[in-house]
Amino acid sequence: MVNVKITDELSLTDDKFLMIAGPCSVEDEEQIVGVAKELKKTGVNVLRGGAFKPRTCPDSFQGLGEDGLKLLSRARDATGMAIITEVMDVEDLPLIEEYADIIQIGSRNSQNFSLLKKVSKQKKPVLLKRGFGNTVDELISSSRYLSMNGNHNIMFSERGIRTFEQSTRFTLDISAIPVLHEKTEYPVIIDPSHPAGVNRYVEPLAMGGAAAGADGLMIEVHPEPSKALSDAAQQLTVQQFNDLYGKVQKIVGILGKTMI
Numbered sequence: 001m002v003n004v005k006i007t008d009e010l011s012l013t014d015d016k017f018l019m020i021a022g023p024c025s026v027e028d029e030e031q032i033v034g035v036a037k038e039l040k041k042t043g044v045n046v047l048r049g050g051a052f053k054p055r056t057c058p059d060s061f062q063g064l065g066e067d068g069l070k071l072l073s074r075a076r077d078a079t080g081m082a083i084i085t086e087v088m089d090v091e092d093l094p095l096i097e098e099y100a101d102i103i104q105i106g107s108r109n110s111q112n113f114s115l116l117k118k119v120s121k122q123k124k125p126v127l128l129k130r131g132f133g134n135t136v137d138e139l140i141s142s143s144r145y146l147s148m149n150g151n152h153n154i155m156f157s158e159r160g161i162r163t164f165e166q167s168t169r170f171t172l173d174i175s176a177i178p179v180l181h182e183k184t185e186y187p188v189i190i191d192p193s194h195p196a197g198v199n200r201y202v203e204p205l206a207m208g209g210a211a212a213g214a215d216g217l218m219i220e221v222h223p224e225p226s227k228a229l230s231d232a233a234q235q236l237t238v239q240q241f242n243d244l245y246g247k248v249q250k251i252v253g254i255l256g257k258t259m260i
């Protein structure tokens with residue numbers, strides 16, 4: 001596996017397991033800085049939070065844009081955590097590059113080749129989410145756009161695919177983990193929140209991903225999930241996240257890795 005350098009202090013290597021957590025969307029300062037401090041206490045080093053949100057309906061909350069990025073930067077200053085946030089559009093890339101430690105490509109942009117080509121020209125690590133209608137081979141092809149200018153600081157994220165199954169929001173494809181490990185050198189981060197769709201399914205999917213050999217997890221956590229402006233049903237409370245963290249830590253320990 002390639003070593004993914006996130007910051008000077010933080011690298012994802014074979015013997016490590018990366019936990020990324022935070023709200024679906026950045027909503028206000030109290031929300032993002034508050035939850036960041038709680039997560040840091042638990043041991044999380046990378047904070048997620050969307051500022052530019054890819055919403056299915058145009059009348060849904062679209063994110064705070066640059067104001068959201070500024071709030072993420074305050075959360076970084078307050079905790080020392082690294083920041084991951086999504087770039088939705090080529091024109092926002094300079095701004096995202098300025099604020100983010102890891103650039104996230106969302107599921108809906110996984111085959112936006114012009115965006116991938118632009119992102120390939122910058123040096124920050126990239127989390128490439130799998131398009132929910134894409135095969136593993138298509139995901140790998142997308143990663144080749146990202147690495148075309150020599151940036152191999154790439155992580156995959158499996159976040160569920162569309163199948164005939166309607167009882168969860170998406171179907172988490174656990175088998176993508178060994179297949180990606182066999183075919184590529186990049187780490188695989190499981191996002192159990194989006195396939196779960198509801199908070200009670202997040203923990204089993206997270207544990208399944210860890211046990212199947214994922215290199216990390218990205219989990220949505222909100223200080224008050226019922227009030228969240230996006231993905232309210234699937235976000236965990238800090239307490240729920242802390243319980244999950246303890247269980248995942250045990251699985252990861254059995255596999256001889258330590259949580260970062």
Ligand code: PEP
Nearest residue numbers: 050106107108129159194
């Ligand atoms: C997200 O992680 O914020 C997100 C929008 O997920 P996805 O792109 O996988 O739907």
Ligand code: MN
Nearest residue numbers: 024220230231
């Ligand atoms: Mn979300």
